[in-house]
Amino acid sequence: MTKSTSSGTDVKTGATSWLRGWRPAVTMAGRNLRRNRVRTVLAVLGVCIGVLAVAALGIFGNVLALGANDAIGDIGTQVVVSPNSDTGVESLSTTDVAEIRRAVDDPAVGDPAVVPLYSDNGIVAGASSQTFATIYGVEEPALAFEAAEGELPDRHRQGAIIGAGVATDLGIGTGDTVEIVGSQVRVVAVLAETQTFSPVAPDDAVFLPESAFAADGYAQALIISESGETAQAAADAIRREVNAREDRVDLFELAAIVDEINGFFDLLSTFLLGLGAISLVVAGVSILNVMLMSTVERRQEIGVMRAVGVTRRDVLRVLLAEAGLIGAAGAAAGTVLTVILVAALVAATPAVDASLVIDPTNGYYLLLALGFGVGVGIISGAYPAWKAANERPVEALRS
Numbered sequence: 099m100t101k102s103t104s105s106g107t108d109v110k111t112g113a114t115s116w117l118r119g120w121r122p123a124v125t126m127a128g129r130n131l132r133r134n135r136v137r138t139v140l141a142v143l144g145v146c147i148g149v150l151a152v153a154a155l156g157i158f159g160n161v162l163a164l165g166a167n168d169a170i171g172d173i174g175t176q177v178v179v180s181p182n183s184d185t186g187v188e189s190l191s192t193t194d195v196a197e198i199r200r201a202v203d204d205p206a207v208g209d210p211a212v213v214p215l216y217s218d219n220g221i222v223a224g225a226s227s228q229t230f231a232t233i234y235g236v237e238e239p240a241l242a243f244e245a246a247e248g249e250l251p252d253r254h255r256q257g258a259i260i261g262a263g264v265a266t267d268l269g270i271g272t273g274d275t276v277e278i279v280g281s282q283v284r285v286v287a288v289l290a291e292t293q294t295f296s297p298v299a300p301d302d303a304v305f306l307p308e309s310a311f312a313a314d315g316y317a318q319a320l321i322i323s324e325s326g327e328t329a330q331a332a333a334d335a336i337r338r339e340v341n342a343r344e345d346r347v348d349l350f351e352l353a354a355i356v357d358e359i360n361g362f363f364d365l366l367s368t369f370l371l372g373l374g375a376i377s378l379v380v381a382g383v384s385i386l387n388v389m390l391m392s393t394v395e396r397r398q399e400i401g402v403m404r405a406v407g408v409t410r411r412d413v414l415r416v417l418l419a420e421a422g423l424i425g426a427a428g429a430a431a432g433t434v435l436t437v438i439l440v441a442a443l444v445a446a447t448p449a450v451d452a453s454l455v456i457d458p459t460n461g462y463y464l465l466l467a468l469g470f471g472v473g474v475g476i477i478s479g480a481y482p483a484w485k486a487a488n489e490r491p492v493e494a495l496r497s
Contacts, residue, residue, distance in 0.1 A: 145425055145427075150439070153432065153466075154374070154439055162366065185345055190317075191314075194347065198340055207331045211321070215298065215317055216234060218311070219233065220278060222277070223278075225269075225274070227268055231264050232303040243290075246291070258304055258305065264302060273285065298320060383478070385479060393485065417479060418480065424475050425474055432471060433467060
């Protein structure tokens with residue numbers, strides 16, 4: 099028990115001694131830097147510009163990636179199953195749809211919704227205007243879409259469900275009557291406007307009951323999962339089960355597109371960070387030059403310090419503290435300027451969503467640039483400090 103207490107005391111005493119050794123070194127370093135203000139300011143400015151470049155470019159790249167993810171939305175959770183015309187399959191039969199449902203009816207897949215669709219094109223006319231739209235036949239629209247007006251039925255038996263774009267073009271709403279391919283149909287719901295890409299483009303479509311179509315089979319089936327991972331699992335299950343003997347269906351996995359887009363923005367962010375890092379490397383060379391010139395000009399001063407008993411370690415501490423203070427001052431100034439610059443750009447560019455800029459992930463780039471700036475300062479000052487600390491006092495005094 100006594101040994102444990104003694105060991106803890108030794109550690110605490112050692113840490114206290116280490117801090118006491120650095121306090122006078124930092125004080126002296128600050129005084130030395132103030133002796134040549136112009137040179138110090140220029141070195142700090144170099145680090146500041148480098149940190150600003152790294153942080154700003156990193157944040158801009160991240161904001162672009164976040165904006166793209168926000169625009170893409172949930173398309174990665176959807177899989178489109180279409181008949182494989184290359185093998186002579188022109189439509190999806192009810193048997194094909196049943197096999198698709200069995201394939202994805204697995205807890206590991208997440209039991210996604212399967213929405214088969216008939217498809218056609220035609221003129222949709224309102225009271226005073228008309229437009230060309232895609233016309234779908236769907237039995238369970240609530241599984242795939244949301245209504246802005248009216249209510250989506252669990253089983254679509256009558257009436258028309260109008261996309262937001264079609265409703266705007268025709269100036270119609272719930273309760274109005276539209277003419278679709280010569281037939282008068284009442285609007286039972288208007289879909290909410292989609293904020294992201296969708297393979298069926300519901301904004302410019304009209305959805306009728308399946309009974310309105312005389313086609314022999316479905317044009318496609320939309321698989322809607324809770325996540326991109328479960329969507330990929332559903333696609334794999336469909337390939338194994340439905341395409342076991344022949345490739346009856348083609349699958350379009352939107353998650354693959356999302357992965358490619360995310361990969362592009364990751365590459366873009368890395369490229370932008372690389373550009374910013376070049377500025378910090380230049381700043382590091384500037385600090386190296388400043389510290390070398392400082393040690394040469396103060397060679398006799400360092401020799402006197404060594405002659406009166408100042409240890410190599412103390413000299414090394416002072417010079418490293420000088421380089422560290424330059425890096426820390428430049429990094430802090432660069433971080434503050436980055437925040438101001440980003441805030442000014444957001445204020446001047448209304449199209450940029452402020453929530454993307456204040457996203458917590460952007461803080462990573464501020465911390466990265468701050469740490470990088472301080473590190474560049476210390477690393478750049480390491481060689482001049484070592485060189486000065488290891489010079490023989492007699493030779494320093496002779497110069």
